[in-house]
Amino acid sequence: MSRKIEGTGDSAEWMLYDDFTSTPVVHLVGCYICEDDEFARMGLPLCRKCRKCQEAGRGDGHIAADDTVCDVCGWDEIEDYERWEVERGQLRRLQLTLDEREETE
Ligand SMILES: [Zn+2]
Numbered sequence: 001m002s003r004k005i006e007g008t009g010d011s012a013e014w015m016l017y018d019d020f021t022s023t024p025v026v027h028l029v030g031c032y033i034c035e036d037d038e039f040a041r042m043g044l045p046l047c048r049k050c051r052k053c054q055e056a057g058r059g060d061g062h063i064a065a066d067d068t069v070c071d072v073c074g075w076d077e078i079e080d081y082e083r084w085e086v087e088r089g090q091l092r093r094l095q096l097t098l099d100e101r102e103e104t105e
């Protein structure tokens with residue numbers, strides 16, 4: 001039997017109220033990360049522009065913060081190894097937070 005300790009319902013809640021926020025650079029209607037401003041308020045990595053879309057003049061594209069594939073053109077950002085190495089750490093942080101949210105909701 002598990003008993004919930006009062007006050008620890010949402011362990012990521014404090015992130016909403018610290019000074020660390022993210023600025024959205026893309027917005028895709030229907031994307032749960034783009035449409036939920038809690039991600040930005042918590043300072044989590046947000047969806048990214050797609051380099052291939054920009055190079056092709058298609059606009060900014062949309063690569064979900066928890067994915068590496070562009071929703072517009074299907075390019076996989078993991079092919080861009082150098083940049084991927086930098087962002088992998090941020091991705092890890094987001095996934096851990098999402099896991100926590102799933103457990104508490
Ligand atoms: Zn998005």
Ligand SMILES: [Zn+2]
Pocket residue numbers: 050051052053061062070071072073074075
């Ligand atoms: Zn793209």
